[in-house]
Amino acid sequence: MYIKGLLREIYLEPRVVVSAAIEKALETLRERSGLPLEIEHTPGGSECLTWLIPPRWLVEEAYISDGQHKIVDHEHHPLYVPPYSEPFEGWVSREELDRHLFSEPERPAFIPFMVDWELEFRERDWGFSLPDTLRVTLDQDRYYVCIRTRVEEYGDLTTGVCRLPGRSKREILLVTNTCHPGQINDAISGVGVALEVMRRLRDRPDLRWSYRLLLVPEYLGSAAHLDRHMDQVDHFECAMMLKILGNDAPFSLQHSSRGTHRIDRIFAHVLRHGYGAYREEGFREITGNDELFFESQGIDVPCVSLSRCRKITMQDRFFGLFEEYHSSGDEPDRLHEEKLQEAVDLVMAVIEVFEGDVVPIARFKGPINLYRHDLWLDFDKTQGAGERLNRVMALIDGGKSAFDLAEETGMYFNDCLLFLKELSRIGYVEFKEP
Known part of the structure; x- marks a missing residue:
């Protein structure tokens, strides 16, 4: 399967954590992959574990105009409007507008992703993200702002689940995120890799282990799935988090909290014997994602993370785990199909040890x-x-x-x-x- 082409179809969808765009993306992935992908719905306002599912948020129209031309338009890129921005319409002064603009002088050509607005959805204002190169050109006295957004208090959070049964009821989980609108390496490169792994497993006769793929909005999707299926957690042998796998960097292996489970040892073994230079760190020392939920109180499923994240220093803190991290620079032209396929081969090599041992x-x-x-x-x-x-x-x-x-x-x-x-x-x- 051509992974990059599949991801290109969904990457510009406004995939905030609770949105119709994620459900639409899941339907596209189900159709294109041919896998038996189930879509689970969790109503907004539900309490899952100790987390509350936020309401569904929609952008109907959003732009900044100088009175003659639209300077910024949400139709062109979903990152222009931060998640859960409040609605607003009217003329504002340049000074007032500037208080509601977000850009990064350190990466002047990119639109920044205001991820904090997505996580802290109750603390809202109106605003726009835009490239700093555009922001510094805004020199008129007044601009017209139009942000037509609405919140559906009872819209559903949607997650994708694919199960492949084997001889054992013990399950190996593949977990990856469907959110981060207008970005492709973070996080949906993991979606493409995981789907191709499941396609290969589907075509393999007589699986020893059972496998479960979870396509979830970050954090909240895992909370919703675990809360819904708490009676099945005892069958979960281990999990692997797949994310940021299409950039041109060596693999990074982040171990589970115990560090010595079979999945830790097998991943390290396969990397050591077949993939040259790679990075290896302890639990949550590279990145923090849904492993937090699988390794939590009362669940305790060992979860490793596979990525191509670089080591962060204070000097490059703005660029995060890779140069285009959390910005519009994370686009398909920077994604490498051969790196995605290499990640598929690595995960399959790990699974071959589980299956063939x-x-x-x-x-x-x-x-x-x-x-x-x-x-x-x-x-x-x-x-x-x-x-x-x-x-x-x-x-x-x-x-x-x-x-x-x-x-x-x-x-x-x-x-x-x-x-x-x-x-x-x-x-x-x-x-x-x-």
């Missing part, structure tokens, strides 16, 4: 003569390979899995599993599921 049971005594069976060094050409194979055989105890053996010996999981399958083929090993 086995516990070997020895049916031999002493060291196996690998020369006799043409197995010596065939599976690992690096220095010390032979000793690693000997070590794998010595560590088989009927409890350690192939992944455990790979980790203890420094082998890549695929190589270790292939070696064990060869031992099974010649009758020296039997397998059971972990």
Whole structure:
């Protein structure tokens, strides 16, 4: 699936956390992906866990005019009007207008995303975001402002859910965000990656694990889903948060709070053996997203985060996790299809470990003569390979899995599993599921 093309269809929709645009985007994603995506509705005003779902907010029309031409128009980009802006119409002085304008001199060509207005929807005023290059050209005495917005107190928050059942009732969750209007890498690049992973899993016969994809507005969507399905939380094995995956930067792995769960170890293992340089940090040391809900009191589902976020310093605090972060600069032309597909391949490699891992049971005594069976060094050409194979055989105890053996010996999981399958083929090993 061409991920970038799919995301381009929805990125300019005004996808604030509770909006008709998110439901429209979910319907588009369901149609284009061909996945059995269910859309769940949570009414505005509902209390989910300890969080209140805000009302639905709509922009009917919004612009700034000099009396002859529209200088700023919400139709051209959804970031021009901060989320939950109050309505306002009338002529204002340049001085009064300036008090309601938001721009970033540090990134003068971009429209900033006023994310705080979305999170603190009860503290509202009217306003516009715009590029600083445009703001400094506003030199008339008066301007006409039109902001026609309305709040629907009982509009629904919408989330997308796709389930793929396996032999086990234990579920691995893929979580990603559908909000952040007029931006594509943050956050919907994760949506595209997760959909392609689920498409590949759908076409795979006989899944061992069950999988659940959650396409949710940040924070509130996870709160709503967990509150609705609290009786199913005990089936959740672990979760992965996918976000900011289409930019040209190395992968960043943010561990779960415990840091030692199997999903932590498998992600680190796959990155270490197949993806060169990458960044690895502890829980919420790279970015803060919905892992906060999955690792919370009474839920306790280990959740790692995969992204391509850079390390932030005070010098580049305005640019955030990547250069165009939270701005109109986060556009399709800056998204790399090959990076999105690389993220899909990485997640699939992690899932292959979950799906393919086995516990070997020895049916031999002493060291196996690998020369006799043409197995010596065939599976690992690096220095010390032979000793690693000997070590794998010595560590088989009927409890350690192939992944455990790979980790203890420094082998890549695929190589270790292939070696064990060869031992099974010649009758020296039997397998059971972990």
